[in-house]
Structures are given as C-alpha cells and as structure tokens.
Amino acid sequence: METTKKLIRKKSLEKLYAALSMSRKVYAPVVADDNRVEYKYNPEFSAITFDHIQSTLSVKNLVFPKVENLIYFTNHKTESSVTEVDVSRIPEVVLWGAHPCDAAAYDVLRSIFCWDTKDQFFSKRLEKLTVIGLACHQSDDYCFCTSVGLAPDSAKGSDILLSRLKSGDYQAEILTEKGNAVAGLSPGLFEAMPDEGVLTADVKARFDYREVTKKLTGAFKHPFWVANSLRCIGCGACAYVCPTCACFDIQDETRGLNGRRYRSWDSCGFGLFTLHTSGHNPREVQSQRWRQRIMHKFSYMPDRNESLGCVGCGRCSRGCPVDMNIAEQLTALQTI
Amino acid sequence: MNSLIARAKELLENKSVQVIIGYEAGSNGIARPAFISDPKDAEKLIYDDRCIQNLALYLTKHEVKHFGKMGIVAALPVMRSIMMLISEQQVFAENIVVLGISSDGSLLDMADIGVMKGYIGKADLGNPAKDEELIARLNKLTPAEKFEYWQNELSKCIKCYACRQSCPMCYCTRCSVECNQPQWIPVQSNTHGNMEWHILRAMHLAGRCISCGECGRACPVNIPCHLLTMHLADQVHHHFKVHAGTSDKMSSVLSTFDPSDKESFII
Amino acid sequence: MSEFEPKIVAFVCNWCTYAGADLTGTSRIKYASNVKIIRFPCTGRIDFMLLLKSFANGADGIIVSGCHPNDCHYTSGNFHARRRWMMFKDLMDFMGVDMNRITYSWVSAAEGAKWAEVVNSTVTRIRELGPYVSYNQMVNKPVEEEVQHE
Numbered sequence: 001m002e003t004t005k006k007l008i009r010k011k012s013l014e015k016l017y018a019a020l021s022m023s024r025k026v027y028a029p030v031v032a033d034d035n036r037v038e039y040k041y042n043p044e045f046s047a048i049t050f051d052h053i054q055s056t057l058s059v060k061n062l063v064f065p066k067v068e069n070l071i072y073f074t075n076h077k078t079e080s081s082v083t084e085v086d087v088s089r090i091p092e093v094v095l096w097g098a099h100p101c102d103a104a105a106y107d108v109l110r111s112i113f114c115w116d117t118k119d120q121f122f123s124k125r126l127e128k129l130t131v132i133g134l135a136c137h138q139s140d141d142y143c144f145c146t147s148v149g150l151a152p153d154s155a156k157g158s159d160i161l162l163s164r165l166k167s168g169d170y171q172a173e174i175l176t177e178k179g180n181a182v183a184g185l186s187p188g189l190f191e192a193m194p195d196e197g198v199l200t201a202d203v204k205a206r207f208d209y210r211e212v213t214k215k216l217t218g219a220f221k222h223p224f225w226v227a228n229s230l231r232c233i234g235c236g237a238c239a240y241v242c243p244t245c246a247c248f249d250i251q252d253e254t255r256g257l258n259g260r261r262y263r264s265w266d267s268c269g270f271g272l273f274t275l276h277t278s279g280h281n282p283r284e285v286q287s288q289r290w291r292q293r294i295m296h297k298f299s300y301m302p303d304r305n306e307s308l309g310c311v312g313c314g315r316c317s318r319g320c321p322v323d324m325n326i327a328e329q330l331t332a333l334q335t336i
Numbered sequence: 337m338n339s340l341i342a343r344a345k346e347l348l349e350n351k352s353v354q355v356i357i358g359y360e361a362g363s364n365g366i367a368r369p370a371f372i373s374d375p376k377d378a379e380k381l382i383y384d385d386r387c388i389q390n391l392a393l394y395l396t397k398h399e400v401k402h403f404g405k406m407g408i409v410a411a412l413p414v415m416r417s418i419m420m421l422i423s424e425q426q427v428f429a430e431n432i433v434v435l436g437i438s439s440d441g442s443l444l445d446m447a448d449i450g451v452m453k454g455y456i457g458k459a460d461l462g463n464p465a466k467d468e469e470l471i472a473r474l475n476k477l478t479p480a481e482k483f484e485y486w487q488n489e490l491s492k493c494i495k496c497y498a499c500r501q502s503c504p505m506c507y508c509t510r511c512s513v514e515c516n517q518p519q520w521i522p523v524q525s526n527t528h529g530n531m532e533w534h535i536l537r538a539m540h541l542a543g544r545c546i547s548c549g550e551c552g553r554a555c556p557v558n559i560p561c562h563l564l565t566m567h568l569a570d571q572v573h574h575h576f577k578v579h580a581g582t583s584d585k586m587s588s589v590l591s592t593f594d595p596s597d598k599e600s601f602i603i
Numbered sequence: 604m605s606e607f608e609p610k611i612v613a614f615v616c617n618w619c620t621y622a623g624a625d626l627t628g629t630s631r632i633k634y635a636s637n638v639k640i641i642r643f644p645c646t647g648r649i650d651f652m653l654l655l656k657s658f659a660n661g662a663d664g665i666i667v668s669g670c671h672p673n674d675c676h677y678t679s680g681n682f683h684a685r686r687r688w689m690m691f692k693d694l695m696d697f698m699g700v701d702m703n704r705i706t707y708s709w710v711s712a713a714e715g716a717k718w719a720e721v722v723n724s725t726v727t728r729i730r731e732l733g734p735y736v737s738y739n740q741m742v743n744k745p746v747e748e749e750v751q752h753e
Contacts, residue, residue, distance in 0.1 A: 034558045036557070036558060038492075041747065056556060056557055056558075057494070057556075057557065061747075061748060062748070065746065065747075065748035065749065066494060066524065066525050066746065066748075067524040067525065067526065067746050067748075067749060068748075068749070068750075069749060069750055069751075069752070072752045083752070085750050086750065087750070089750050090750060125748075141363070141364050142363075142364070226399075229399075230369075230371045230394075230399060230400065231368060231369040231370075231371070231394075233393065233498070233501040233502055233554075234501050235496050235497050235498035235500075235501035235502070235554070236494075236495070236496035236497060236498070237496045237498045237554075237556045239496075240494045240496045240556070241556055249523055251522075251523045251524070253519075253522060260752065262524060264495075264523055264524035264525065265494070265495075265525075267496070270497070271509075272510075272514055285398065285399050286397075286399055287399065317363070319556035321389075321498050321501075321502050321553065321554035321556075322368055322369055322389070322502075323362040323363055323366055323368035325362070325363045328363055474697070475697075477699070478699075479696075479699040479700075479701060480699060480737065481699065482697070482698060482699025483698065483699030483700065483737060484699070485699070486698045486699060487741055491744075520652050524746075525746070526744065526745075526746050527741055527744050528659065528741050528742045528744070531698075531741070532652070532655055532659075535651075535655065535694060535698070536652060538694055539651055539687075539690065539691060539694065542690040542694075543690075564694065564697070564698070567693070567694070567697045568690055568693060568694055571689075571690065571693040572690070575689055589686060589690075590683070590686055590687060590690065593679055593682035593683050593685070593686055594682070595672060595673060595682060597682070597685055597686060597689070599685060599688070599689050601688075601692060601702075601707055602685070602688070602707040602708060602709060603706065603707070603708045603709075603721065
C-alpha cells in the first residue's frame with residue numbers, strides 16, 4: 001500500500017495513546033526506579049519515555065512470551081483428557097515506541113517460528129500485534145544496527161514509524177493496513193507533514209555482516225573461539241535479552257491430577273543445553289557454545305533462513321556481566 | 337600497575353604458572369576478565385577501581401584449569417573466595433599463585449596461602465556502605481512491606497542464572513534447579529518460582545558466601561539478589577562468630593554444628 | 604462468613620515427636636484436628652524447600668518438631684537442623700515471609716501433653732492470623748502474556 005507521511009504533534013500523541021488504551025493493551029516504555037527502561041502494559045502517558053536509547057529486555061515477549069502454555073491435561077484415573085490452549089483468547093496488543101531494531105526483529109523471529117510448520121502461538125500473537133515504531137535520534141556505543149543491514153530510521157517491521165522533528169513533534173509514517181487502522185481511530189490527530197527533516201542518530205558501521213558471514217563459512221575450527229570465550233560464564237543473559245533469540249525449553253508441570261505443558265525461554269549458552277540423555281554433550285565447553293551463538297546468528301541463519309539472526313540492538317553487550325561484546329568480536333572476526 | 341605486570345611476566349616466563357587470570361580494559365571504559373598465557377600479553381593487565389569482578393569463579397572452570405597452574409589477581413573478596421574454595425577442596429593451593437592486591441591497589445607479596453590467610457585475618461571484612469544502607473532500609477520495613485518489595489524485585493527475574501554463574505561458590509556441575517526428580521524450582525520464570533530460586537540459592541550459600549556482591553552486579557535486570565546472600569553472611573557472623581573465607585581449614589556453618597548453639601525460637 | 608479452620612502441616616521426626624504424638628493419642632488427650640503430620644526419620648532430613656512448598660500448596664501454618672538436643676536418634680541430625688532453621692528463619696524474616704506461621708519445637712517421645720499444647724497453640728495463633736492470603740496470591744499470580752486455563 002502507498003505509505004503516507006503525516007505530522008503528529010506531541011500533545012496529539014497523548015490523545016492517540018488514550019484512544020488506543022481504551023480498547024487495547026498498549027505496551028510502552030517507562031523509566032524504572034534504577035534508571036533502566038522497561039516496557040509496561042498501559043502505563044500513564046506521562047510516564048512514557050520517548051528518549052530512551054534501549055530497554056534492558058527486548059519486546060519479543062509479545063510474540064514469544066517467557067512462558068507460553070501449550071496444552072492442559074487432566075488425569076481421570078483410567079484415561080486422561082487434553083485441552084488445547086485457546087489461542088483466540090490472545091488479545092490485541094499495540095507496541096508503542098519500539099526502536100527500528102526491535103521492529104525488524106519480529107521478522108527474524110517469524111523466519112524461525114514459521115520456517116516450515118507455522119507456530120500457531122507465535123503467528124496468532126504476531127497477527128494481533130501492531131507496532132508503532134520510534135526511530136532513533138540518539139544511540140550509544142553498544143548499538144550496531146548499521147553493521148547488520150538496518151538503520152536508526154529503518155521502517156522494517158513497523159506499522160507506523162514515528163520520527164522526531166527538531167520542534168519536538170513527530171513525523172508519523174503510516175506503512176501498513178494495521179497502521180492505517182490505528183490512524184483511523186483518531187484521523188484528526190494526523191496533520192499534513194511540512195517539509196522538515198527528521199532527527200536521526202549517527203550509528204557508524206563497525207563491520208559488514210556479509211563479510212562476517214563469508215568468513216564464518218570456513219571458521220568452525222579456528223582458534224578464535226577458544227581465545228575469545230574464556231571469560232564467558234555461561235549464563236543466559238544474552239539470549240534472554242536478545243530480540244531474535246528463540247530457543248525454548250518444554251516442561252510439564254502438574255498439581256495433583258491437573259497439569260499443563262509449557263514452553264519457556266532457554267539459552268544455548270547454558271552448559272546443559274545440549275546434554276543428551278546418554279550423557280554425551282556435543283557442546284561440552286564454553287568455546288563451543290560461544291561459537292554456536294555467533295555461527296547460528298551470522299552463518300547458519302543467513303544460509304538456511306534467509307534472515308540474519310541479529311538486529312544490532314546491543315542489549316546482549318549491555319547485559320553481559322563479563323563484557324563479551326558481540327560487536328567487538330564480530331569486528332575482529334572480519335579480519336581472521 | 338607496573339609491578340603487577342612485571343610479576344605476571346615473571347611468573348609466566350619462569351613457568352611457575354601457565355595462565356594469569358586478571359583484568360584488562362574492556363569496551364566503553366569498563367574492566368573485564370583477562371586470561372594471559374603469553375608473557376608478552378602481560379602488558380594488557382590493569383588494576384584500578386573498575387576491577388571489582390570476582391575472578392575466583394574461573395579457578396573451577398574446566399577451560400581455565402586446562403592451562404595448568406593458574407595465577408590470579410586477587411583483591412580481598414577474591415582472596416576470601418579462593419580461601420573458601422580451598423576449604424571446600426575445589427581448588428588446591430599448590431595449583432595456584434595469588435597476586436594479592438591491597439586495598440590501596442598495590443601488589444602484595446603472597447608467597448603462600450598462609451600469607452594470604454594472615455592478610456585476610458587483619459582485613460576489614462565489612463560490607464560496602466551502599467549495601468549496608470539498603471539492608472538497613474529494608475530492615476525497617478514491616479514484614480508485609482518486605483514481602484511486597486521482594487515480590488516486586490523478583491517478578492523481574494528472568495531466570496537467566498547470571499547470579500549463579502558469576503558466583504565462585506556456585507560450582508556445582510548439576511545445580512538443584514537442573515534436577516527434575518523432584519522439580520524443586522519451576523523452569524519458567526514467575527514471581528513465586530523466582531522467589532523459591534533465590535531462597536534456595538541463598539540457603540545453599542549460607543555460611544559460604546563472602547559478600548562480594550557479584551550476583552547483584554551480574555543481574556541484567558538489577559535485582560539486588562546479593563542482599564539476600566549478604567544478609568545471611570551477616571547473620572552467620574552474628575550467630576556463630578565466623579566469617580566465611582578466612583581459613584583454608586574451615587568447614588562451613590551448615591556442615592558443622594555445636595551442641596551449645598543458642599536459638600530463641602524453638603519451644 | 605464461615606469459621607476459618609487453618610490447615611497446618613507438621614514435619615516431625617519418627618523417633619521423638621511422632622512417638623510423642625502417638626502417646627498423646629493413647630493418653631486420650633484431645634487436641635485440634637487441623638494438623639496433617641508428615642513423618643521423617645529425623646529433623647535433619649527436613650529440607651527448607653518443603654516448608655516453602657507447604658505454603659505454596661495451601662498450608663496456613665507449619666509445625667517442625669524433633670528430638671531434644673543431645674537426644675537425636677542419629678546423634679547429630681537435630682543439631683544440623685537447628686542451624687538450618689536459624690538461617691532459614693533469618694532469611695524469611697528478611698524477605699517478609701510470615702515466621703509467626705511456623706512453630707519449631709522439641710517434643711520427645713514422652714511428651715504427649717506437650718505435643719497437644721504445641722498443636723493447640725499453633726492452631727489458635729494461625730486462626731487469629733487468618734489464611735495465608737498474600738503467599739497464595741503470589742503463587743497464583745499469572746505471567747502477563749499467559750493464556751490461563753478457564
């Protein structure tokens with residue numbers, strides 16, 4: 001569809017938010033007590049931040065929640081009954097203020113969850129999700145979206161993309177039918193866009209992901225992995241804050257005669273992630289697991305999934321207790 | 337830190353150790369762990385206020401032990417962790433060389449574990465002021481307020497286990513959470529399960545935690561989980577008059593007993 | 604509003620408190636029936652996680668009881684248990700879990716009357732405190748995106 005650029009004033013945004021909150025869950029960024037940014041459902045508009053560089057956790061939980069019930073079951077002594085989760089109960093959600101990296105991440109997740117079989121939970125949640133993107137007017141040293149084919153003003157994955165103007169108002173680019181539907185709730189708030197440039201952060205490219213992918217093809221046995229993974233402590237912080245990491249564990253939990261099967265976030269960085277029942281572990285040491293993380297995102301996924309497995313948001317590096325700094329390692333990988 | 341670099345170089349050149357675990361400059365002005373095995377790389381070693389991470393956890397890592405004998409840059413918390421690990425026989429004194437760092441940042445001469453023990457014995461083992469203040473503030477709350485506080489904090493927990501992985505004393509190859517017969521702690525993250533996890537971890541560390549605060553620092557969502565383990569470490573001292581990590585012969589308080597232990601709440 | 608009857612779980616050691624409870628019965632001493640007794644070989648076997656699981660599964664109060672110090676059938680089990688309870692109590696106090704809902708006692712095989720008193724006083728106390736609502740609310744708090752079972 002034809003995309004349109006409109007002007008929306010800061011105070012009109014408040015009215016738009018109010019209109020949206022009346023009928024839907026709106027997930028918006030607020031600043032927590034310790035100055036971290038986190039997304040919350042339907043906060044007060046005055047608490048919403050438009051100035052954050054990045055939130056600590058990603059917003060992948062809207063399509064891939066940290067726990068997703070798959071089936072419920074009941075033991076009736078001689079037989080058992082299984083109830084499917086009713087995905088039609090998944091509500092409509094508007095994601096307010098997702099940076100371009102996070103908006104683009106949904107497509108990466110889709111390439112995993114809908115690769116051959118369409119995951120019904122993921123698909124329904126994505127169908128019910130409308131993304132109001134917020135282009136970046138500032139960045140920090142951990143951001144590297146321009147190294148992975150994205151940009152601080154990329155429209156990929158957004159239904160409406162807001163970009164800040166010098167005046168403090170916003171350009172609203174309505175990109176999809178879903179975006180049109182949101183704008184249609186209060187059309188009067190969207191005015192004609194004057195000829196004014198938007199503020200865009202300057203994110204210098206640190207490496208070229210295509211070069212990295214090429215280098216990785218022959219790098220499986222390279223000593224780089226051992227040398228650069230010694231400090232990794234094998235926690236799940238990078239995988240859990242990452243907007244494109246999709247590994248999950250499936251568990252059954254019972255209480256008396258009732259139970260449910262759910263899936264929850266998992267990390268390939270954990271020591272026991274690949275432990276077989278036989279006791280054999282193909283990725284016994286951290287260097288193998290670190291190699292897996294990078295190869296999966298930058299080599300296996302582009303080869304098989306059509307998507308790069310990273311959007312350059314930098315959360316993994318900000319959250320890592322030992323500064324594994326993926327962008328630094330990828331820059332080094334380009335020259336091996 | 338020229339004396340540190342010189343000593344590291346010396347130890348590597350005369351093959352007293354095969355790797356030095358220390359700190360190097362990381363990205364964006366922070367310090368991060370470094371593993372120096374080539375004497376030429378010893379120049380990367382730094383020591384300043386940014387070097388607070390507890391390096392002792394690497395002494396039990398297979399990939400690091402693989403080098404051979406290990407040298408480790410150790411300020412007081414790291415020294416205490418090393419002592420604790422030796423007392424639990426996870427690290428052997430003959431396999432390590434300690435490059436002690438005093439509270440003013442200068443290199444200490446630590447010929448053997450006995451010297452380190454003496455240094456720890458004379459050191460101030462108090463908690464950082466910031467944590468003391470937070471614990472004091474929490475202790476003033478009513479039980480209902482405390483419960484509310486911890487529920488709020490622990491609802492943020494994503495079960496990434498950065499707290500466990502960054503702790504030198506959490507070296508179990510199969511953690512309690514990785515057992516499913518019985519499943520004590522649910523795999524998923526929810527407030528109740530998260531609370532059970534942190535209680536379990538704090539209890540398993542009672543008498544073993546040396547209050548380095550690494551767990552709280554490692555947490556990506558800033559939960560002050562170190563206050564739980566630190567509080568128990570304080571209570572261990574209060575009840576049993578011992579500090580963890582002060583002796584290589586010590587057995588932790590929950591592995592031992594004294595018939596004359598005093599408690600007031602058993603009827 | 605119907606009268607609230609607390610649910611109490613008692614973790615007791617086989618050699619002293621359990622035998623003591625038997626004695627309470629054979630002596631025909633009446634005591635509150637709110638308690639479900641779980642028998643352990645020794646208090647040293649009692650894992651603190653069991654207490655947490657009791658609260659999570661609907662218990663309003665807990666009794667933990669064993670042999671007097673120096674009388675443990677396994678010599679030192681209750682000494683280890685005592686230290687563990689001291690640390691557990693400190694941690695629970697710090698986190699705001701209601702320690703008034705847990706009674707710790709030493710009840711020997713000869714103290715039938717004492718067992719009845721421990722149970723009765725605990726039940727009275729918990730009845731006044733009411734059901735452990737805040738703990739249950741925490742247990743049942745759903746994760747935001749979860750699709751709940753009807």
